[in-house]
Amino acid sequence: MSKVLGIDVGGSGIKGAPVDLEVGDFAEPRLRIPTPEKSSPKNVVTVLREIVDNFAPTIGDGPVGISFPAPARHGVIPFIANLDQGWAGLHAEEYISDALGRPVTVLNDADAAGLGEVHYGAARGVPGVVILTTLGTGIGSAVINNGILLPNTELGHLEIDGHDAETRAASSVKDRKHMSYRDWATKRLQRYYEVVEMLFSPDLFVVGGGVSKDHSKFFKYLTLETPIVPAKLLNRAGIIGAAWQAQWRLEHPDATEEQVVTAAKKAKNAD
Ligand code: BGC
Numbered sequence: 609m610s611k612v613l614g615i616d617v618g619g620s621g622i623k624g625a626p627v628d629l630e631v632g633d634f635a636e637p638r639l640r641i642p643t644p645e646k647s648s649p650k651n652v653v654t655v656l657r658e659i660v661d662n663f664a665p666t667i668g669d670g671p672v673g674i675s676f677p678a679p680a681r682h683g684v685i686p687f688i689a690n691l692d693q694g695w696a697g698l699h700a701e702e703y704i705s706d707a708l709g710r711p712v713t714v715l716n717d718a719d720a721a722g723l724g725e726v727h728y729g730a731a732r733g734v735p736g737v738v739i740l741t742t743l744g745t746g747i748g749s750a751v752i753n754n755g756i757l758l759p760n761t762e763l764g765h766l767e768i769d770g771h772d773a774e775t776r777a778a779s780s781v782k783d784r785k786h787m788s789y790r791d792w793a794t795k796r797l798q799r800y801y802e803v804v805e806m807l808f809s810p811d812l813f814v815v816g817g818g819v820s821k822d823h824s825k826f827f828k829y830l831t832l833e834t835p836i837v838p839a840k841l842l843n844r845a846g847i848i849g850a851a852w853q854a855q856w857r858l859e860h861p862d863a864t865e866e867q868v869v870t871a872a873k874k875a876k877n878a879d
Contacts, residue, residue: 632728673854722750724849
């Protein structure tokens with residue numbers, strides 16, 4: 609199978625790598641380009657084009673999966689918290705696909721990470737409800753039940769104690785306020801996960817985002833009923849999940865998200 613390009617658009621960097629979907633990992637080292645200061649659709653597309661051109665020899669004229677830091681409802685961005693407001697209301701999938709001249713799938717970044725973990729990582733084969741949260745510039749969420757993703761949940765924007773949760777508990781807040789891992793975990797994350805746990809009674813929390821590689825520095829301060837583990841693909845999960853979804857969409861142009869995962873489960877059971 610050819611390699612499929614996954615790109616993760618983040619608040620500070622735009623990162624892409626061709627993904628080997630047989631093994632669920634990067635086929636080549638990723639390329640990271642800083643997010644333009646004005647992260648308008650036009651400026652971001654310029655960076656996307658540079659990443660696509662860089663990997664063109666590997667990906668041929670194949671599809672591109674884009675993990676995006678906002679909900680993406682059938683390719684349309686209803687609102688956006690951490691990038692230029694020019695994206696709000698835009699059919700991002702069509703816009704980017706037209707600009708790059710190839711098939712493009714745009715999905716929420718936490719959902720992309722969730723799909724990566726369902727197919728190749730910590731959520732693979734896990735029965736019941738798994739909630740993946742990404743801790744970064746904001747907080748993203750993917751809610752998965754028996755391997756099926758409920759897309760576009762926005763649990764980073766739960767209002768907790770009168771605040772938009774991500775403005776208190778995202779890892780960017782820890783960095784900005786120079787908080788220790790201990791203070792961040794005990795004063796901010798504990799309350800966040802407690803509320804999510806109360807609302808959803810999940811079977812497993814998976815934590816993604818850049819800070820997931822430092823999990824041993826803060827998981828120990830959390831007291832929860834629910835087991836909590838780092839994303840196995842760490843912050844590669846979004847790129848890998850986006851590439852997976854792009855390939856699946858190409859093969860099943862009329863499919864829904866639910867069918868995407870169900871078919872993957874069937875394929876896995878057939879192994
Ligand atoms: C956005 C989510 C996104 C998360 C992480 C939030 O501000 O609303 O869609 O998943 O940040 O990037």
